[in-house]
Amino acid sequence: MVATSADIKDAAGGADWLDLFLADWRAGSGQAIEYREPATGILLGKFQHSTAADVEQACARAAAAQPAWAETSYQERAAILSSAAEIYERHRPEFGTWTQRETGAVHNKMHHEQNFTYQEILNAATLPSQSHGSLMPSAQKDRLSMVRRVPVGVVGAITPWNSPSVLGMRVVAPALALGNAVVLKPDPQTPVSGGALFAAVFREAGLPEGLLQIVLGGADAGEALVTDSNVALVSFTGSTAAGRRVGQLAGGLLKRAVLELGGNNAFVVLDDADLAAAASAGAFASFQFQGQVCFAVGRHIVQRSVADEYVKMLAEKARRLRLGDPYREQVELGPIVNAKQLARVDDIVRRSLDGGARLVEGGTHEGLFYRPTVLADVTTNLPAWTDEIFGPVAPVVTFGSDDEAVALANSSEYGLAGAVYSRSISRGLAIANRIRAGMVHVNDQTINDEAIIPFGGFGLSGNGGRFGGQANLETFTEWQWLTVRDEPKSFPHPY
């Protein structure tokens, strides 16, 4: 990676710590690729991507380092994680700068991501000291029988660009804490906030050599990581399309893959809801970070008698939001991450309008800046309803009965998050109980996370793997049955 340019120094806010780290960052040996800040087009850096051979070497280094790490005491691993949390906090300004410039996040989104990232490390620091098994009764006399969780070995982690630090940290921190090594491949659009900074933090925290390897690149590097024979577990966060491919590759090798994928999340507003609160939550969850959030609200399902009022409130909120460079200006929305994604968002909006949806607000863009958009009269055959948009678009569908609301909420193949607004807790809960999603909220919006809850989704949103708290133990370790006899056992003649 070539990372000592003035641009990068500027992006690092002149921070010696990060500059020093980036200056001796080991490059991949593949093609050098420039990447730019989405908000301005300013060159951020030039990275040599990792070749398949680089990935293989990184996995071999990780595999060589892992057994000794698994044998370290729980105190030693917890101490390194605690130290990493402190270092992360101390260097928040540099982290924030890179996150904002690489992803186009507004300050508030970046700040929340940093809080969650810090919490992920703190929570991981508690994992080494938890019970990792139990003593079992045994049918055989004089035998000690126990079941315990053991590290998987090397975890191959593939992460997307949209929340690079938290989505990386929720894998790296617990996996390391539980005695594994990690090879992390961030998205090529976030090589620093999704990759280099992890290496810098854990190096300063004293993590032994080899245990955390960062490889850079796109699908080729990702597939090399998934199929590497040293990688025992694949943790993939990203689109359902790429996740399907990763799942197929891992399945062919009989390798476990934890897939955290896309969403098209339902937000149900009942006629007895606090409409102002619902509209503010709905607007936040569709427009925050330009809608580029896996658990953003993608479908507003609103009871017919309050729908006009709700749509009006949503449109007023959308109109007030300011767009611009989130790193240098006071704005609520930044750019869409790249031209390809912008064209996709616009295409979904255009085809939905052609299909009969009504444009209430937005629907225009300047460069990569897409106006927050409200679509009414949406029908369930339109792409704004069926597809994960990953842009600042709020499609509204109306319903009559509560049964109809549930059927609409469950009519997506995704099942990541859902929410219901109602002043009646029992009515809200009755609907929440019937929503098929991994995370459901009553009187709150869908962009909700805590490091101790088992984050994940149903259907096309994932394959059942979970991150967070106790779920980390299941995800990053395997069961092992261990028995011990005091007297060596022999078997009857003729054996």
Ligand code: NAD
């Ligand atoms: P993406 O699938 O294009 O890329 C994600 C990562 O996968 C990147 O590192 C990319 O280089 C890599 N990749 C792409 N093709 C690959 C392949 N064939 N083999 C191995 N690796 C490959 O996703 P994106 O556009 O960067 O991110 C947005 C998507 O991620 C959305 O669908 C969003 O909902 C989803 N997401 C899900 C969660 C979750 O926890 N469920 C969180 C954030 C984002």
